[in-house]
Amino acid sequence: MKSWLDKINWNEDSLVPVIVQENGTKQILMHAWMSRDSLEKTYKSGKATYWSRSRQNLWVKGESSGHYQFVESIQTDCDYDALLITVKQEGGIACHTGRYHCFFTKLIDNNWIETEKILKKPTDIYDK
Amino acid sequence: MKSWLDKINWNEDSLVPVIVQENGTKQILMHAWMSRDSLEKTYKSGKATYWSRSRQNLWVKGESSGHYQFVESIQTDCDYDALLITVKQEGGIACHTGRYHCFFTKLIDNNWIETEKILKKPTDIYDK
Numbered sequence: 001m002k003s004w005l006d007k008i009n010w011n012e013d014s015l016v017p018v019i020v021q022e023n024g025t026k027q028i029l030m031h032a033w034m035s036r037d038s039l040e041k042t043y044k045s046g047k048a049t050y051w052s053r054s055r056q057n058l059w060v061k062g063e064s065s066g067h068y069q070f071v072e073s074i075q076t077d078c079d080y081d082a083l084l085i086t087v088k089q090e091g092g093i094a095c096h097t098g099r100y101h102c103f104f105t106k107l108i109d110n111n112w113i114e115t116e117k118i119l120k121k122p123t124d125i126y127d128k
Numbered sequence: 129m130k131s132w133l134d135k136i137n138w139n140e141d142s143l144v145p146v147i148v149q150e151n152g153t154k155q156i157l158m159h160a161w162m163s164r165d166s167l168e169k170t171y172k173s174g175k176a177t178y179w180s181r182s183r184q185n186l187w188v189k190g191e192s193s194g195h196y197q198f199v200e201s202i203q204t205d206c207d208y209d210a211l212l213i214t215v216k217q218e219g220g221i222a223c224h225t226g227r228y229h230c231f232f233t234k235l236i237d238n239n240w241i242e243t244e245k246i247l248k249k250p251t252d253i254y255d256k
Contacts, residue, residue: 004238019147019156026154028147031210043235076240077230078223082159084231095206102205103212107171110132112204 005036009081015051018083020094022101023072029094029101032061034083039074046071048087065125067091098122133164137209143179146211148222150229151200157222157229160189162211167202174199176215193253195219226250 008016016039020030034042035051038058042049045060048069052059062068069087076083095102097118104116136144144167148158162170163179166186170177173188176197180187190196197215204211223230225246232244 004235004240007240017145017159019159021156028149028156028212031145031147031205031212074235075231076233076235077159078225078227078232079230080233080240082230084156084159097206099206102207102210103203104206105204105208107132107202107204112132112135112208 005040007080008036008039008076008083009079010036011081013053015053016081016083018050018085020048020069021084021086022089022094023086027101028103029069029087029089031102039083042071042085043074048085062090065091065093065096067093067125069094093119093125096122096125098125133168135208136164136167136204136211137207138164139209141181143181144209144211146178146213148176148197149212149214150217150222151214155229156231157197157215157217159230167211170199170213171202176213190218193219193221193224195221195253197222221247221253224250224253226253 015033015035018032018034022029032050038049038051048061048071050059068090072086074085098120099116099118104114105112106115143161143163146160146162150157160178166177166179176189176199178187196218200214202213226248227244227246232242233240234243
């Protein structure tokens with residue numbers, strides 16, 4: 001029997017891009033990637049689980065930081081080649097730099113300007 | 129002199145993924161891709177301009193439908209490998225299927241279910 005996972009148009013690396021949006025505020029927290037296994041695990045466990053392209057492994061977001069993302073909904077687009085998930089962000093910090101979200105760099109007058117403050121030092125997030 | 133465009137970590141196809149969010153409502157409208165040229169054109173013209181991977185060409189969103197996206201802000205993430213743009217969506221229709229946005233398919237009980245109504249038939253959008 002065909003699985004809902006078969007409907008996704010996985011890219012040449014067998015991944016799909018994922019937009020991660022915070023429930024309620026609708027703030028975009030991250031842009032990440034999922035493999036088939038990570039999407040299935042995300043759906044079954046309710047915890048956002050990504051594919052790390054740099055480390056080449058499954059990665060339960062929050063596993064080392066405590067900043068889990070509890071998934072409220074999973075949507076796909078008209079081409080089934082991108083996902084949008086809405087999450088509850090544990091600890092209010094989604095970015096590994098210690099910021100609320102990853103999109104803290106804004107294009108202003110031909111320059112990239114950082115606009116969000118660091119809420120917690122990365123060394124304090126990961127040294128536990 | 130280095131350009132702000134050089135800071136982006138373009139992928140192996142020289143593209144970057146783009147999250148398109150509506151200003152005000154914060155609704156995610158689309159997930160798209162930009163080349164260096166399309167990002168530069170987007171910034172200079174103020175109209176969202178993407179790279180069509182299927183047609184392999186630059187594509188000013190709204191050129192054939194009238195549903196332009198007027199860009200309010202451009203942000204990048206901590207790795208400079210994804211963009212988030214906020215836009216004013218002309219005509220209230222972002223999806224080529226005639227829906228408000230592209231993420232109208234939701235995962236419910238192991239099935240993908242369409243949840244958004246068609247506001248305008250695609251033939252009525254593109255036959256002008």
